[in-house]
Amino acid sequence: MQIFTTVATLRERLAHEPSVAFVPTMGNLHEGHLSLVEQARQHGKFVVVSIFVNPLQFGPNEDFASYPRTFEADCAGLEGLADAVFAPTVGEMYPVKQQVYVEPPPLAAELCGTFRPGHFRGVATVVLKLFNLVQPNAAVFGKKDYQQLAVLRAMTEQLNLPLAIVAAETARAPDGLALSSRNGYLSATERAEAPRLYRNLQSIAETLNKGRRDFSALEDAARDDLEKHGWRVDYVALRNAATLLPATPEDRELVTLAAAWLGKTRLIDNIESRL
Ligand code: PAF
Numbered sequence: 483m484q485i486f487t488t489v490a491t492l493r494e495r496l497a498h499e500p501s502v503a504f505v506p507t508m509g510n511l512h513e514g515h516l517s518l519v520e521q522a523r524q525h526g527k528f529v530v531v532s533i534f535v536n537p538l539q540f541g542p543n544e545d546f547a548s549y550p551r552t553f554e555a556d557c558a559g560l561e562g563l564a565d566a567v568f569a570p571t572v573g574e575m576y577p578v579k580q581q582v583y584v585e586p587p588p589l590a591a592e593l594c595g596t597f598r599p600g601h602f603r604g605v606a607t608v609v610l611k612l613f614n615l616v617q618p619n620a621a622v623f624g625k626k627d628y629q630q631l632a633v634l635r636a637m638t639e640q641l642n643l644p645l646a647i648v649a650a651e652t653a654r655a656p657d658g659l660a661l662s663s664r665n666g667y668l669s670a671t672e673r674a675e676a677p678r679l680y681r682n683l684q685s686i687a688e689t690l691n692k693g694r695r696d697f698s699a700l701e702d703a704a705r706d707d708l709e710k711h712g713w714r715v716d717y718v719a720l721r722n723a724a725t726l727l728p729a730t731p732e733d734r735e736l737v738t739l740a741a742a743w744l745g746k747t748r749l750i751d752n753i754e755s756r757l
Contacts, residue, residue: 501527504618509533510550514653514661525620539604626652667747683753716741
């Protein structure tokens with residue numbers, strides 16, 4: 483596995499690779515990331531993983547400085563799975579102050595966008611830059627970041643980017659908690675409590691399967707249960723899975739998304755429902 487830290491050396495190495503699959507990450511890799519890399523192998527002969535904690539997508543009071551950086555362990559985990567790692571410095575990715583941004587679609591202002599203004603603009607901008615550098619045939623993203631996936635699909639489609647976006651299922655711990663780098667922030671007590679988020683989403687999905695369509699009542703019940711157990715809930719929202727607009731009783735493909743805080747850690751998760 484080769485490691486590149488500069489744009490020039492990465493470009494030179496990829497110049498004659500006809501089939502590249504790409505997994506953008508911010509590092510601190512867990513089993514979920516590694517499964518994205520394994521899936522990437524089915525979509526390209528040469529697999530590139532980027533490791534870059536992107537300052538553009540963090541708000542001023544968010545965890546950019548403390549975000550876990552575990553480069554050595556990440557490379558050890560990728561050995562045998564990826565062909566190349568691209569790990570630029572902030573200066574390499576943003577040699578001048580970034581003044582050109584991708585303006586994401588209106589859905590970026592909803593859900594997480596309400597609580598993290600500018601987040602998806604930062605994500606879309608760095609992902610477009612990475613796409614331009616790596617020029618992959620396919621890029622793999624996890625469904626855990628469902629809204630991010632929707633924003634990046636829209637960007638790829640509406641800007642006619644010549645690659646396929648591949649969506650990978652969320653990897654979970656045996657107790658249901660979605661794997662996330664931010665799980666490492668949880669105390670032992672919080673870690674024991676954390677699966678409640680997914681249990682609430684599962685319970686909504688089961689209720690939908692039984693025919694209930696009183697969406698706000700379902701959202702409120704999940705919110706109440708979480709708050710009763712000490713969570714601070716940003717949102718629990720039933721949405722159309724394709725548009726992420728509020729669900730209507732006519733929709734057949736729904737997704738229930740949630741974001742909530744346990745202590746100082748913000749967790750997100752979602753569950754799809756086909757009715
Ligand atoms: O999902 C992530 O880890 C990041 O948002 C991404 C896509 C690597 C962009 O920085």
